[in-house]
Each structure stands twice: as structure tokens, then as C-alpha cells.
Amino acid sequence: MIGILFSTLEDAQPFLATYQRGRFDGLNEGEDAHDSEILVSILGVGKIKGTLRSDRLLRDRSVSSLLHAGTCTGLSDKFQTGELVCVTQVFEGDRIELSAPTYPRMPLNHLFPDLSEGILVTQDHTVEGASELSYWQRIADLSDMTGYPVAYVAATHGISCHILKAVAGRMGIDDPDFRKNLTTVRSKLGSYLAEKIPSLLAPAE
Secondary structure, eight states: OOEESOOOOHHHHHHHHGGGTTTTTTTOOOOEEEOOOOOOOEOOSSSHHHHHHHHHHHHHOOOOOEEEEEEEESSSSSSSSOOOEEEEEEEOSSOOOSOOOOOOOOEEEOTTTTEEEEEEESSSOOOOHHHHHHHHHOOOOESSSSSSHHHHHHHHTOOOOEEEEEEEEEEEOOTTHHHHHHHHHHHHHHHHHHHHHHHSSSOOO
16 A cells, blocks of 8 residues: 655645545545555645654554655746656755754655656755855755655655655745646646556556
């Protein structure tokens, strides 16, 4: 059984409403539901919720792998708003140690070959100023608040983790159509996931 972990209810809703005629619709943050093939859970935003809830889920449920899905912010113009990205490396971006910051990194398998691959940094803090933004642009493509802890917890439990992100906007750019675009982006994420579920469940050849 594959565990699909969303960041927020809003990110999950298009998938919940359409997959298997709404089989998992009605799920709320902090809850999970499953059938014989997949488990769906909504973690909530932030590294603390991501860590505690994914760890509890893996202690209580038997899943073979995790797929974390949600929206993110682009750090540059490498990816356009609405683009789906398969994350192949994720790192923790809040750990700053004096003049020599180190950021624990985790490599991830490229699960969706039809998508471009990207590097994700997970941060609770808000990036401020052009100099800090420029710094992150040099080492990552995308930013979110949940991906790294999910990958880390999966690794501690000895199972694989994959991350699928939908770009909702670009950091440092004010978009008057952000809310409208966000609805479209989430719908695209849900449709893509629902389409890919059968291939994810198919036995490896």
C-alpha cells in the first residue's frame, strides 16, 4: 500500500473529490483513510506537523512507500506557475550555523519520468531580501514547508519517499492572479495524481 501525504486540505481536495468517485472525500487535516491499495493523509503545514504526523502514520499503518504531494513556491524562473515537478533532492533550509551553514540533504528517486526534476528546500522561515533570495536560487529550485521532514521520517523507517510539487507562484514576485492560479494548480495536481495511481500500483517488471 502506498501512502500519499498532502500538505494541506486545499492541496488535497481536487484529488479527494475525484479519485474513485470521491472515496476519500471528507478527510480533514491530521486524519488518514485507506482502501486496499492507497492510504491518503493530510499532514498540515510546517516541519513539526510534517514530522510528527508522518512518523505517527508510519508507526500505525503499514505502507510500502510514501508520496508527498503539494504546492510550492518557485525560487527562480526555471519552472513556470502551474508546472508539476518531481523532486530529486530535498534539503532542510532553516539550519544555519554561524559562518558555515550546513543543510542536510536527501536524494530522491525520479518517480515521474514525464516531469522535469527539481531541487527542493524546506523552510519554516520567510525569505527576506534580494540577497537571501539570490542565495537560495543558487542551490535550489523550489521552496516548501513540509517536504524534508516527510522524506527524513520515511528514511528513518526504512521506506522510500517521493515528492511531487506543483508550482503555485514565484518567490519575490507579486502576482495579482495568485489565488486564481492556485485553484488551477491544485486541480492539475489532483488530476495528475489520479491518472498516475494505476501505474504506481503496477508491479515492477
